[in-house]
Amino acid sequence: MRRGMMLVVGLVMLMTVNAFCMNIDVMMPVLEKAKGGIKTMFSSINKDLSDAARKLSRVDFEGEEARRILNGLSGGRDYVVDCAIIDTAGKMVVVEPQEYRKYEGEDVSRQVHIAELLKTKRPILSGVFLSVEGIEVVDFIYPVFSDKGEFLGGVSMLVRQQALTGDIIAPLVRDVPCKAWVMQKDGLIIYDPDPNQIGRDIFTDDFFRPFEDLISFSETVSRATDGAGSYDFYAKGLEDKTVVKKYAAWDTVSLYGTQWRIVVMEVDRPAIVIKDPDRSKK
Template sequence: MKSPVQTIVITITCLFIGVVIGSLMTPVNETDDAASYLIQLQSDITEDLQRLDTDLALAAYAFGEIGLEGETTREILLSLSQRHPAIIDCTTVSPDGIILAAEPPAYHTAEGVDVSHQQATRHILTTKRPMMSGIIPVAEGMEAVFIGAPVFSHGDGTTPEGQFIGFSSIVFHPDVFLEGIVRPVMADTPYTVTIVDTDGRVLYDTDPDQIGLPLDDPAYTPFPELIALVTRVTEERQGKGTYSFRGETKEAIWTTVGLHGEEWRVAVVRVVG
């Protein structure tokens, strides 16, 4: 005959096993699952943007000593351009908005181009503060995003210390940058990812055919629920909503990443009907 203590131990053990088995058989809440992926993407994108920004800031500091032109400057620009596969080129720009140097050599043709008319260029020349642009036409002959860092002289006898002498930039493809982050996180999951800027333009999508499309593109006109949700997304830094698109009902949760005041909305999406 079992003692009362043995009976209690057996009962507790059975209850524990039942709880464990029950937890294993209960499906993970899909909303919580999507949220965990979203948090991971937010962290990874932020980290990689900050890494680009730090690398550029260090280069800009060096240019404050050696200047915006010359062989050593080109060597630093070339090394910087090789830090990430999304980078198109790296440049130095004069206080008048003229590109002085661009690396790699394939983009030497951008040198001498006046970019002072661009709103993003005017912003950094006026504020003399670091910035990230939206997606814009660039001198390299395509649309891209750039991160800019002001350059201040270290003082060389002719230029006073602390004088603004121009800026340096990293010009990059946002879709390539984001693909390298999103793919390893979302591989083998039932979710898709859409990332838009605050104008509603698609910077990245699991469906490559949607990359680059603005919110008013004819491809979206037949789907007013989608347009309404993306409008919300551009206005709200985080949230959750549903919409219909191409015969499916989808649920999206989103949050925000950004750098120097430029914001991107990151959404994890799943089919719900």
């Protein structure tokens, strides 16, 4: 009896290892392309912000040339909300495009990343926050210095983070049995194919509380820049509340010291069905 039980356990473990290896082979190309795409996007934004900061250092912040520079930053980028010049007091002195000019003069000095810019005078990629425009965004902001090295403020690009990441990831997973999500190190979900999960914090949101396996997995993701593992969660978000085992791998992209974790999971392989946590409470 014991030998039979050990054989069953061994077979289950072998099947799990084999399935995991097969999943990794499918997921890694997607993960590498997603990382490369976001990294390229970060590099492009950094270059354009750096160029804009250099140009702004030589013009009147409130002149038409400054507005032209800001409009050039946002042009062709559907994920950009607006671009702004922040002065040394933390006020938005110029905002473009035109529909957002009504926010000129707003004091944003209490926003964590603006306070950090004014203190460190270094480029910053913020965490997700609610902007004065009333939108959940991230801010790419670059310091502006005069030719003499005097700190003049910063040039800001507000970005819809789910749009930026989604534009890159969605085409990569369209024809493969994989899905991907992106989170901040603190557990806040930046992007997910299920829009109901975007903006939720895996570690604090009641929505995730029944899924201890997912929370544990995400804690590991938060600590390590890359790796692989598995967790239990809904098969297809809120569309299908059957809870299944998901195999996942993750990697990291970073800019200005801020890190985003990209997690790719395989979802269409036959999975181990686990009881629905909602039903288990009844």
